[in-house]
Amino acid sequence: MNNIDILSSLKGGLIVSCQAYPGEILFGSDIMSKMALEAKNGGAVGIRANSPSDIAEIKSKTGLPVIGIWKERYADSSIYITPTLREAEAVAEAGADIVAIDATDRPRPGQERLEDIVAFLRSRYNVMLMADVSNVQEGIQAEKMGFDIVSTTLSGYTPYSRSLEGPDTELISELVKSLKIPVFAEGRIQTPDQATFCLRQGAYSVVVGSAITRPQTITKKFVDLILKSAVTGTA
Numbered sequence: 001m002n003n004i005d006i007l008s009s010l011k012g013g014l015i016v017s018c019q020a021y022p023g024e025i026l027f028g029s030d031i032m033s034k035m036a037l038e039a040k041n042g043g044a045v046g047i048r049a050n051s052p053s054d055i056a057e058i059k060s061k062t063g064l065p066v067i068g069i070w071k072e073r074y075a076d077s078s079i080y081i082t083p084t085l086r087e088a089e090a091v092a093e094a095g096a097d098i099v100a101i102d103a104t105d106r107p108r109p110g111q112e113r114l115e116d117i118v119a120f121l122r123s124r125y126n127v128m129l130m131a132d133v134s135n136v137q138e139g140i141q142a143e144k145m146g147f148d149i150v151s152t153t154l155s156g157y158t159p160y161s162r163s164l165e166g167p168d169t170e171l172i173s174e175l176v177k178s179l180k181i182p183v184f185a186e187g188r189i190q191t192p193d194q195a196t197f198c199l200r201q202g203a204y205s206v207v208v209g210s211a212i213t214r215p216q217t218i219t220k221k222f223v224d225l226i227l228k229s230a231v232t233g234t235a
């Protein structure tokens with residue numbers, strides 16, 4: 001499939017983010033690719049995955065389009081989603097169809113510049129680029145910089161963005177009004193109703209992670225409410 005076909009295969013659909021961290025029981029490419037296969041069985045049109053090995057394994061097992069990231073922490077920056085050229089190149093090399101990169105307006109590790117990462121990837125790889133943003137200005141900047149897609153991933157995760165319990169539907173609408181490129185809805189989408197609402201706001205696709213692929217988080221929500229209702233006598 002070429003990039004245009006890949007993008008149209010994602011339109012109006014659900015992308016499932018399959019991620020686990022070192023130290024967690026589900027960590028590892030074998031388990032993440034099984035999770036991704038079950039997401040495919042449920043009708044997911046794409047997968048979002050973290051790290052070169054998960055990306056390669058999920059791509060080969062599911063055959064679905066993969067949005068690849070590589071989370072790495074550096075001491076000199078709070079950016080951790082595909083923060084430097086090193087991670088971006090490794091994600092492209094691993095076979096991701098779309099490389100997602102933190103495109104927030106914050107200093108990058110080693111003072112790298114986002115435009116240089118974009119230019120480098122464009123010169124070497126025929127891969128689509130997704131900007132993970134936290135507000136509308138960052139989305140506008142990302143479109144100018146040449147990104148193919150913008151996602152609301154980082155709303156609520158920068159000190160200057162809205163902090164909400166659910167998805168940032170206002171940001172989705174603002175981005176849809178301001179941009180020509182597709183806007184993906186991502187972050188804290190917890191129910192099918194919220195997902196369909198995001199699509200009705202104009203989102204091109206929705207990305208759901210924790211509510212589907214993080215059983216400990218889902219379990220804790222049940223337990224917390226059960227404990228709260230046992231204490232107060234109300235749910």
Ligand SMILES: CC(=O)N[C@H](C=O)[C@@H](O)[C@H](O)[C@H](O)COP(=O)(O)O
Binds near residue numbers: 048157186207209211
């Ligand atoms: C902020 C950040 O680091 N977001 C990450 C990006 O890949 C993931 O941890 C999220 O799970 C993903 O964005 C999906 O969101 P949610 O899990 O809320 O459905």
